[in-house]
Amino acid sequence: MGRGRHAGYDDQRETILAQAAHLFATRGYSATSMNEVAEACGLSKATLYHYYRDKYALLFSIADTHVERLQGIVHDALSGTREPRTRMQALIKRLVEEYADAQDAHWVLTSEVRFLEPADRRRVLDRERALVAAFAQVVGDLRPDLKEAALSKPLTMLLFGMVNWMFTWMKPGGALDHDAMAPIVTDLFLGGLGAVQVPPAAPAHAAKTRRQA
Template sequence: MGRGRHAGYDDQREAILAGAARLFAGHGYSATSMNQVAQACGLSKATLYHYYRDKYALLFSIADSHVERLQRIVVETAQADGEPRERMHLLIRRFVQEYADAQDAHWVLTSEVRFLEPADRQRVLDRERAVVAEFAKVIAGLRPDLDEATLAKPLTMLLFGMVNWMFTWMKPEGALDYEAMAPIVTDLFLGGLQAVQAPQPALAQNRQLSRG
């Protein structure tokens, strides 16, 4: 009978993916070696190969697992009770939260997926399309006329344009964090500039103090 995986096996795999994503995002997939990944993760090269057979396996796992998490969010939201407006609030909040903790993986997904083999790249793209389709369904539920005008998907991509790249300009020490930005993005998307509500100063100050 074969030996089973130890209790921390999955946690170690996730830690390796996080370390590899950080290196790929900072230096590029092509310029990063397995030796660098092993060093960054505090592992021997032999131990690293026990979890991932090569650098390509790391790249695919980073991209695929990141999109799989996004896909799971839209599926769970679609199954939740509530009107389309409520689901849109929930979708945006959960995506912003996910991106806050997965900036490196998201960078890899958007910039390094070109190095994947065609079949693997197609798998990732199919997952991305499923995510876009679920967002478009919510927009169509809010505005059926826009769906009839084939605008639901373009509007979804405009929304992603706000959310996907937030990490490129958000500063960890800034007055606003991801939790505060989520409702702002929702208000701007659903109601335009006149609908945006400024975060309460007390809440923003408390967040600053909590980081100290």
């Protein structure tokens, strides 16, 4: 009879994925070795192979796990209400919150997934398409005329463009964090520039910036 998994096994796997994602995001998948992943995790290479058979398995797990988590977020956000506007608000809020702590995994998903074998890449991309379809459905529920004009998906992609790359310009400890940005993205997407509400902390930060200048 085989040995069962020890307590903390899943936590260790998540730690390994997080460290590998950071290395892949900063150095690139091709330039990262299993030795470097093991060192970043504080593990021996033999122990690392106990969790993941090779670097490719790490890459697939990072991408697949990230998309699976996003699918769970979408499912939870859509299960609370049938009202389209409230659904869209919940979707955007949860998506922005998730990306606040998943920047490395998101970078891997968008930039390194090309290294996956066709079947694995298709699995990940199919899951991404399902996410886009779920958002597009809510856009269509909000504006049936946009759905009829085949604009639901393009508008959804514009929304993802706002959210997906937020990490490239948001500075840790800056005036705006992901909690502050979620309602701004929602207001902008649903109501346009005129609907955006200024966060309470923004004026104080602006005054400080002017004084420093």
